Amino acid sequence: MSMSQSYDRGLIEDFGRWREFSAGMWAWIFHKFTGWVLVGYLFTHVAVLSTALTSASADPATVAANQDLYTQTIRTLESLLVVRVLEVGLLAVAVFHILNGTRLLLVDLGIGLESQDRSFYASLILTGAIVVASVPTFLAGVSL
Amino acid sequence: MSTQRPEPETETESAKTDAEAAEGAPKERRLDEKRRRAEERERKRVEEAERVAADAERYHLKVFRYDPEVKGKQEPRFDDFHVPYETGMTVLDALIYARDEFDASLTFRHSCRQAICGSDALFVNGRQRLGCQTQLSDLEQPVRIEPLPHQDVVKDLVVDMEHFYDQMESVEPYFQTTDRPDGELEEQRQSRENREKIKTSTRCIWCGACMSSCNIAAGDNEYLGPAAINKAYRFAMDEREGDEMKRRRLEIIEQENGVWRCQTQFSCTEVCPKDIPLTEHIQELKREAVKSNLKFW
Numbered sequence: 001m002s003m004s005q006s007y008d009r010g011l012i013e014d015f016g017r018w019r020e021f022s023a024g025m026w027a028w029i030f031h032k033f034t035g036w037v038l039v040g041y042l043f044t045h046v047a048v049l050s051t052a053l054t055s056a057s058a059d060p061a062t063v064a065a066n067q068d069l070y071t072q073t074i075r076t077l078e079s080l081l082v083v084r085v086l087e088v089g090l091l092a093v094a095v096f097h098i099l100n101g102t103r104l105l106l107v108d109l110g111i112g113l114e115s116q117d118r119s120f121y122a123s124l125i126l127t128g129a130i131v132v133a134s135v136p137t138f139l140a141g142v143s144l
Numbered sequence: 145m146s147t148q149r150p151e152p153e154t155e156t157e158s159a160k161t162d163a164e165a166a167e168g169a170p171k172e173r174r175l176d177e178k179r180r181r182a183e184e185r186e187r188k189r190v191e192e193a194e195r196v197a198a199d200a201e202r203y204h205l206k207v208f209r210y211d212p213e214v215k216g217k218q219e220p221r222f223d224d225f226h227v228p229y230e231t232g233m234t235v236l237d238a239l240i241y242a243r244d245e246f247d248a249s250l251t252f253r254h255s256c257r258q259a260i261c262g263s264d265a266l267f268v269n270g271r272q273r274l275g276c277q278t279q280l281s282d283l284e285q286p287v288r289i290e291p292l293p294h295q296d297v298v299k300d301l302v303v304d305m306e307h308f309y310d311q312m313e314s315v316e317p318y319f320q321t322t323d324r325p326d327g328e329l330e331e332q333r334q335s336r337e338n339r340e341k342i343k344t345s346t347r348c349i350w351c352g353a354c355m356s357s358c359n360i361a362a363g364d365n366e367y368l369g370p371a372a373i374n375k376a377y378r379f380a381m382d383e384r385e386g387d388e389m390k391r392r393r394l395e396i397i398e399q400e401n402g403v404w405r406c407q408t409q410f411s412c413t414e415v416c417p418k419d420i421p422l423t424e425h426i427q428e429l430k431r432e433a434v435k436s437n438l439k440f441w
Contacts, residue, residue, distance in 0.1 A: 017293075025411055110428060116410055
């Protein structure tokens with residue numbers, strides 16, 4: 001029988017399979033996702049702050065009075081609830097990426113491979129705990 | 145077909161009692177009629193109970209079907225089979241029953257039935273498993289049986305294994321050495337420790353479950369895949385092959401489509417029916433490759 005006759009199920013078979021994923025696969029997906037989010041954040045961060053950095057050439061009195069563009073930009077951003085919530089999200093993404101990165105480092109060194117699923121769950125739980133604990137700090141003094 | 149049950153032989157008996165009753169007194173006839181109806185009810189009740197009991201002991205299989213050679217079967221579909229359950233029945237047993245009793249055209253590979261030949265790796269309830277090694281009682285119904293994902297389907301549950309075998313061959317899956325012992329009749333001895341080290345890697349049965357579960361192998365046909373890398377590990381770590389051969393083996397597995405494609409998703413390790421720690425072996429080969437390349441001078 002020739003290959004061309006065989007039925008290639010293509011990509012369609014993969015959709016819906018996520019329900020059958022195991023720990024290692026979820027860890028991989030979350031690691032990729034958080035990695036891209038962090039890359040995206042890094043570029044946004046650099047773009048926003050560098051465009052706000054006109055204070056260097058500004059009048060020292062304006063800077064002293066906190067009326068320069070940089071301070072104004074930061075204050076405006078920090079007064080927005082959505083920015084505060086996004087900051088909590090950023091922390092969650094960063095913490096998971098760090099913890100799972102450590103897990104992957106151990107996997108690369110061949111340490112504790114038989115408990116790789118448990119270390120993934122531990123990363124998740126620890127991320128959750130740190131994020132929950134950070135909420136009061138991040139949302140302090142923001143007005144709705 | 146075994147779904148049909150033999151008819152109970154009450155028909156002729158009731159016919160006889162009818163005939164006798166017709167000759168008797170009206171009262172007796174009425175009583176006979178009453179008794180006959182009671183018997184009929186009882187018979188139906190027992191039959192119903194038997195049917196319910198029999199269905200409870202049947203396993204519902206949903207089996208992937210596809211046959212490019214028969215018009216009308218070229219569109220993939222799922223067929224339902226209700227197989228009578230026996231204690232200890234495996235997925236393969238159920239498939240064999242379905243083929244022998246219900247549909248002789250149902251096609252799947254199997255041979256030894258004891259997890260050694262590696263021909264019946266299937267995708268059962270969303271996971272790569274050996275049909276002969278998987279108890280029906282461990283599965284939720286309906287039991288969904290599909291051919292291995294990420295391989296071309298030839299017919300029904302049969303997939304094209306050629307690519308998998310090509311990858312296996314590419315790592316030279318056989319013992320070779322330039323490091324022969326001095327004497328003509330000298331044995332090539334292996335230490336107990338070394339044997340222990342490669343023990344699990346020798347258990348591969350070439351079923352292809354790991355390759356099918358691997359997300360990377362699915363997206364990149366050039367990737368050697370877990371089975372081939374494990375096979376390379378089995379010989380690279382075998383001290384009898386000698387250092388020169390080990391270097392050559394590391395050269396093969398550290399190529400672009402070798403060990404570095406592995407992203408440690410552990411899918412292969414999860415599904416391996418022989419419990420080979422595949423990810424561990426791949427990771428160890430990565431470290432070996434780095435060690436042989438890193439020079440601090």
